[in-house]
Amino acid sequence: MSEGLVRILEGNTFVVSDRRGDIEASPTDPGGLFAWDTRFLSRWVLTVDGKRLTALSTDDLNYYEARFFLVLGTSTVYVNANLTVIRQRAVGHGFRESITLLNHHTGPVDLRLRMDVACDFVDLFEVKDALAKQGTCTTRVEDGALVISYDRDTFHRDTTVSASEPASRVDESGLEFDVHLDAHGSWSTELYVAPRIGRPDVPSLMSVDGVGPGADGGGPEELEEWLAAAPRLLTDSDQLAATYRRSLVDLAALRFSPAIAGSRSLPAAGLPWFMTMFGRDSIFTSLQALPFNPGLAETTLRVLGDWQGSRVDDFRDEDPGRILHEMRYGELTAFQERPHSPYYGSADSTPLWLVLLDEYERWSGDSGLVREFEPEARAAIHWIDTYADLQGNGYISYQRRNEQTGLENQCWKDSWDSISFKDGRLPGFPRATCELQGYAYDAKVRVARLARQFWDDPAYADALERQAADLKARFDRDFWVEDGGYYALALEADGTRVDALSSNIGHLLWSGIVDDAKASTIAAHLLGPRLFSGWGVRTLADDQARYNPIGYHVGTVWPFDNSFIAWGLRRYGFREEAARVAAGVLDAAGFFEGRLPEAFGGYERSLTRYPVQYPTACSPQAWSTGAPLLFLRTMLGLDAVGEHLIVDPAVPVSFGRIELLDIPGRWGRIDAFGRGLVDVDKAR
Amino acid sequence: MSQTHEFFEELTRRGHEPLLQRVQATIRFEVSDVRADPADPPDQDATATGGDRAAVVSRLVAVDHGRLTVSADGGGTAADATIACSASELEDLVNGRTSAMASLLRGALTVQGDPELVVLAQRLFSRHPAPTPEVDVHTGEGRPS
Numbered sequence: 001m002s003e004g005l006v007r008i009l010e011g012n013t014f015v016v017s018d019r020r021g022d023i024e025a026s027p028t029d030p031g032g033l034f035a036w037d038t039r040f041l042s043r044w045v046l047t048v049d050g051k052r053l054t055a056l057s058t059d060d061l062n063y064y065e066a067r068f069f070l071v072l073g074t075s076t077v078y079v080n081a082n083l084t085v086i087r088q089r090a091v092g093h094g095f096r097e098s099i100t101l102l103n104h105h106t107g108p109v110d111l112r113l114r115m116d117v118a119c120d121f122v123d124l125f126e127v128k129d130a131l132a133k134q135g136t137c138t139t140r141v142e143d144g145a146l147v148i149s150y151d152r153d154t155f156h157r158d159t160t161v162s163a164s165e166p167a168s169r170v171d172e173s174g175l176e177f178d179v180h181l182d183a184h185g186s187w188s189t190e191l192y193v194a195p196r197i198g199r200p201d202v203p204s205l206m207s208v209d210g211v212g213p214g215a216d217g218g219g220p221e222e223l224e225e226w227l228a229a230a231p232r233l234l235t236d237s238d239q240l241a242a243t244y245r246r247s248l249v250d251l252a253a254l255r256f257s258p259a260i261a262g263s264r265s266l267p268a269a270g271l272p273w274f275m276t277m278f279g280r281d282s283i284f285t286s287l288q289a290l291p292f293n294p295g296l297a298e299t300t301l302r303v304l305g306d307w308q309g310s311r312v313d314d315f316r317d318e319d320p321g322r323i324l325h326e327m328r329y330g331e332l333t334a335f336q337e338r339p340h341s342p343y344y345g346s347a348d349s350t351p352l353w354l355v356l357l358d359e360y361e362r363w364s365g366d367s368g369l370v371r372e373f374e375p376e377a378r379a380a381i382h383w384i385d386t387y388a389d390l391q392g393n394g395y396i397s398y399q400r401r402n403e404q405t406g407l408e409n410q411c412w413k414d415s416w417d418s419i420s421f422k423d424g425r426l427p428g429f430p431r432a433t434c435e436l437q438g439y440a441y442d443a444k445v446r447v448a449r450l451a452r453q454f455w456d457d458p459a460y461a462d463a464l465e466r467q468a469a470d471l472k473a474r475f476d477r478d479f480w481v482e483d484g485g486y487y488a489l490a491l492e493a494d495g496t497r498v499d500a501l502s503s504n505i506g507h508l509l510w511s512g513i514v515d516d517a518k519a520s521t522i523a524a525h526l527l528g529p530r531l532f533s534g535w536g537v538r539t540l541a542d543d544q545a546r547y548n549p550i551g552y553h554v555g556t557v558w559p560f561d562n563s564f565i566a567w568g569l570r571r572y573g574f575r576e577e578a579a580r581v582a583a584g585v586l587d588a589a590g591f592f593e594g595r596l597p598e599a600f601g602g603y604e605r606s607l608t609r610y611p612v613q614y615p616t617a618c619s620p621q622a623w624s625t626g627a628p629l630l631f632l633r634t635m636l637g638l639d640a641v642g643e644h645l646i647v648d649p650a651v652p653v654s655f656g657r658i659e660l661l662d663i664p665g666r667w668g669r670i671d672a673f674g675r676g677l678v679d680v681d682k683a684r
Numbered sequence: 685m686s687q688t689h690e691f692f693e694e695l696t697r698r699g700h701e702p703l704l705q706r707v708q709a710t711i712r713f714e715v716s717d718v719r720a721d722p723a724d725p726p727d728q729d730a731t732a733t734g735g736d737r738a739a740v741v742s743r744l745v746a747v748d749h750g751r752l753t754v755s756a757d758g759g760g761t762a763a764d765a766t767i768a769c770s771a772s773e774l775e776d777l778v779n780g781r782t783s784a785m786a787s788l789l790r791g792a793l794t795v796q797g798d799p800e801l802v803v804l805a806q807r808l809f810s811r812h813p814a815p816t817p818e819v820d821v822h823t824g825e826g827r828p829s
Contacts (some may be wrong), residue, residue, distance in 0.1 A: 095704060153790065153791075153792075154790055154792045155789070155790050155791050156791055172735070193725035197789075198791050198794075199791060202791070306803045306804060307803060309808055310703065310807045310809075310810040311780055311809075311810035311811075313783075316783065320810075327785070329789055330789075331789075333785070333786060333789060334786055334789035335786075335792040336782065336786055341783045341786040341789070342783075342785060371707070372706045374705075375703050375705050376703070381824055406777040442800045491770065524805075660781050
């Protein structure tokens, strides 16, 4: 996204304008007001006496609020510097914008202020493809407001633009105000842009009625409450403190209330194009944020549990027991031109949902939720054992059934070339990537605990533990690449090991599926020169055929990936190694003002001296935002055991003292302290 | 029998839906444009139009920790959610040709009351709940085409 654009958002509503506050979107241009994957405003241009304005300054006051100081004329020649126009915009359900005119002249002036308005109602997916609309747009003036509607069959969307100060004229393309300003006088009005989903006579599922922040509890007070509820971080490292604050604010912006969760919110995947529910992203982010805000995990578990698949549906790649991949709300989804209603093509969200269920109970003590969702948890285990075992070999593998619009790679590394052999060949389908087996192992071990402790079913628990032990033994035999000394990235359909060396082996540590005797070899690979760049662990080792330091999943460093690798290293007792990974990625955060990108280049740290950002349109991204939180957990060695919070710090020297105060959990609130004693440079 | 009536008959036969164990709620279904079929049970409760057989079929489905009770709707009982759609939309939902979310987004299905119940109601639409999949997951045999 280009530098000159101003973006504000709240939930899944966002506004993208230029620096003047104007929107002039084309079918393929990403500007406009978007809500629920639909563009509700494609033109929003302010003129005074027919002339465009020039921005003197633009302030992003907050993630949901922006202010534009404008004058008449071009940037080089101020035709009339006696007039200042201030636009202040706050997004909520739709947005509201106050427009203030200040006359600095010694005499009165009469002006004609006009806002041009148009809506094209394109689906977010259409913005990229420039598809022709199949429905019809109509415009009408009603009680001084402009109402623009789109209808296709029973599908209805509309946008209403109204003003606090009655407009002098409203026509089909805008609102006009005759303004009289006394000497040094001022005038203002407030405009409201209200999108609506569904016909006016039917109550809407999507809460887009009402305008402005605060309509669903957002706004400055709510943000302050959110920040105040999180643990307080005291540290000698200003950079770490800034990164922590940035993460909390961005996580607040990334909260999203899906249509059925009432006012509860869960982390969406990323801004602005991925402000929707993703199984995998929402679960990983909830895991990262668990010690800081357990509420996100609760909503994620409930909503994903409610939406659990209940039938075999090839179009949506749905099976009974499967946890969804992605939900979308636009026209293409409504008419089943896209399968996101929801789409279930993810091989990892189901076992990860079970992992989160157990981890959430360990921290929160919320056994009620574990009891409530027992049928869903059992159905998820059943999915792992049956539907996900495409080849009957006891491993989760994936192959899409929707070959037109389904996802080819259903693991987190979902780009076309992410799963390859060492020599660069791509395996066929189905594919059983290694981390999926780790997640399944962890899920079974954890659900066994839940079955024993909360469901009063020790026989089921025993069976799950036996299956997990068997899986671990088989995995060690079938995935181990003998001549490389690591686990294969995947198994091909015929059982051949896809023998690339990748960061996925770090997730295996996190899941606990790695044989104890082999753990130190795995840790050595992760911190070795082929995988570790100095900033973090590369997605693919630098001597593999497809390695590319700026290849999406074939060489870049992903902060989220590294945060789980650090957790895995801690799980097996590699305290210093975990601290090294944390230090590398958190040092990188300093170059991005505390906001870690989705991924950065896999170049050697000694070569570039700064992390090279991977070009992406999605920032902030939820699981990158969550990464610093999980690194804090791993550096302090936080774990929930029984009724207690365990603290076992291994903090890099460069961070000095770290104090995390008021960590919420089943223990109430507890503080954790750590001193920087790990010399990560020496270890390098 | 019309597919609408068949759907409610099937719920009555099912009697219990283990995946709705945590639900205690009453859902009203208002199905419009139901084509008359001589095999349909007489509808005292339905809205008659122009002397024809029922055009709108309304049923209350009570879910009590998974136990399902379907009753004729006298209109007097308060429901936690009212789900309204046409008979053909209901057929599409039951047969898996569409999903509740797609119908909602299209405006072909509406809900008043607790929207979470629409999500859970999908477990009523599908006839093959999770614990006993009736397809061979390895060969795909038995899967709808």
